[in-house]
Amino acid sequence: MMSLHFQANYCVSASSSQTYPGITESTEEYKYVERLIPPSSVPTPPKHDQYPTPSGWRPPAAVPPALPYMVRRSRMHNVPVYSDITHGNRKMTIVRKIEGDIWALEKDLKDFLTHTSGTTPLMQVNEVNMSIRIKGSFDKDLKSWLLEKGF
Amino acid sequence: MFRRSLSVCCRQIGKTFLSTLPEDVGLPSNLKLPPNLISTAKRERPSPVGSGLPVLRKCEIEIPPQLSAKQAWLESLKDDTLGLVELHPDVFAVPPRLDILHEVIVWQRNFKRISHAKVKTRAEVRGGGRKPWQQKGSGRARHGSIRSPLWRGGGIAHGPRGPTSYYYMLPMKVRVLGLKVALSTKLAQDYLHIIDSLEIPTPEPQYLLDLAKQRQWGESVLIVDVHEDMPENILKATANLKTINLMPVIGLNVYSMLKHETVLLTVDAVNFLEKKLLWHDHRYSPLYPFRLPYNDFP
Numbered sequence: 001m002m003s004l005h006f007q008a009n010y011c012v013s014a015s016s017s018q019t020y021p022g023i024t025e026s027t028e029e030y031k032y033v034e035r036l037i038p039p040s041s042v043p044t045p046p047k048h049d050q051y052p053t054p055s056g057w058r059p060p061a062a063v064p065p066a067l068p069y070m071v072r073r074s075r076m077h078n079v080p081v082y083s084d085i086t087h088g089n090r091k092m093t094i095v096r097k098i099e100g101d102i103w104a105l106e107k108d109l110k111d112f113l114t115h116t117s118g119t120t121p122l123m124q125v126n127e128v129n130m131s132i133r134i135k136g137s138f139d140k141d142l143k144s145w146l147l148e149k150g151f
Numbered sequence: 152m153f154r155r156s157l158s159v160c161c162r163q164i165g166k167t168f169l170s171t172l173p174e175d176v177g178l179p180s181n182l183k184l185p186p187n188l189i190s191t192a193k194r195e196r197p198s199p200v201g202s203g204l205p206v207l208r209k210c211e212i213e214i215p216p217q218l219s220a221k222q223a224w225l226e227s228l229k230d231d232t233l234g235l236v237e238l239h240p241d242v243f244a245v246p247p248r249l250d251i252l253h254e255v256i257v258w259q260r261n262f263k264r265i266s267h268a269k270v271k272t273r274a275e276v277r278g279g280g281r282k283p284w285q286q287k288g289s290g291r292a293r294h295g296s297i298r299s300p301l302w303r304g305g306g307i308a309h310g311p312r313g314p315t316s317y318y319y320m321l322p323m324k325v326r327v328l329g330l331k332v333a334l335s336t337k338l339a340q341d342y343l344h345i346i347d348s349l350e351i352p353t354p355e356p357q358y359l360l361d362l363a364k365q366r367q368w369g370e371s372v373l374i375v376d377v378h379e380d381m382p383e384n385i386l387k388a389t390a391n392l393k394t395i396n397l398m399p400v401i402g403l404n405v406y407s408m409l410k411h412e413t414v415l416l417t418v419d420a421v422n423f424l425e426k427k428l429l430w431h432d433h434r435y436s437p438l439y440p441f442r443l444p445y446n447d448f449p
Binding site: 072 | 215216217246248250430432433434435438441444445446447448
């Protein structure tokens with residue numbers, strides 16, 4: 001009895017397999033995968049109507065300033081001034097990505113910082129890396145100063 | 152006083168004696184030049200900037216406004232100079248960081264190194280399980296085994312143990328900067344030449360040797376093209392030559408560039424290098440390894 005019932009079921013599935021629709025490969029849905037794959041390089045920032053943007057970002061000047069040195073932007077298009085802290089209380093500011101006459105920039109930085117803070121801060125010029133390390137935290141002042149210059 | 156004047160006199164005598172001898176007396180033997188050497192100083196090529204030849208290749212990637220493209224001669228292995236080529240300054244005019252070149256070359260030599268030196272410790276040397284003589288009473292020094300490091304034939308205490316790997320990876324950006332610095336220094340020292348293609352008229356190795364001598368390329372030449380399938384003539388010519396070598400651009404490395412005196416790059420190789428090396432200047436940090444697909448991977 002049980003075997004007859006089983007055979008009856010099997011017969012039903014065998015008859016429907018004759019109209020098997022087959023497999024169709026479609027690559028049209030791959031576009032939903034493609035738009036999820038991230039880019040590998042940082043895009044150039046779009047042109048805004050008004051500068052500075054709400055976050056305070058400004059692009060570099062179209063014509064580089066006529067100075068003996070140049071400070072390039074970082075890969076995320078920001079001004080390369082960074083703050084460093086060691087021993088929990090020793091604050092320093094670093095200016096990186098300098099090109100050209102680094103000593104002229106050091107002189108200008110010294111003049112600017114003596115003008116703002118009163119005392120002349122200690123500065124270390126690293127000619128191999130083309131960076132300047134300043135004792136004290138002046139990152140906001142230096143960022144705005146470099147932006148005014150047009151870097 | 153007499154002793155001091157004597158030492159001063161001896162030094163004076165020594166100086167006058169040495170001045171009569173040839174200059175390389177104090178040099179080691181491998182640095183002494185043979186006396187019959189005819190050394191021809193490398194004649195300086197005219198700078199490509201002032202000449203009126205047309206610029207046959209411009210940079211595809213944007214150059215920053217404060218820098219200008221570097222110009223170089225476009226040569227051919229068959230004929231004379233064809234024209235000028237513009238090279239991107241962020242690849243071919245980078246400041247000469249010799250410390251980075253040193254780091255990259257040391258890395259290239261050491262990261263593949265596996266030293267197989269291995270010596271047996273006192274546990275691995277055959278024998279030495281039994282105490283040779285009793286602790287007290289024999290009159291001799293006390294010992295626990297005949298294979299301790301103190302004994303002749305004993306194990307080595309702190310010797311090299313097994314295959315040791317010296318593998319380490321420098322950051323990707325340091326290796327990329329090393330390539331840029333090597334290319335820039337080769338161009339600055341006039342050891343880099345750009346050629347249009349690798350076609351030569353004969354598969355004779357003597358043709359390339361004569362060409363290298365005539366154009367004063369130096370002792371060794373590294374020829375770089377994009378793909379491995381190069382014209383048959385040049386493959387046959389360089390097959391048995393030790394000093395002139397072919398290389399696809401993916402195999403370009405700082406060690407080979409410094410080992411060979413001159414480097415010849417084809418224009419396609421220059422395009423490839425500029426594209427790949429400049430991508431590192433504005434790429435994100437890898438979200439997942441770069442060997443997996445990205446939207447705009449070069």
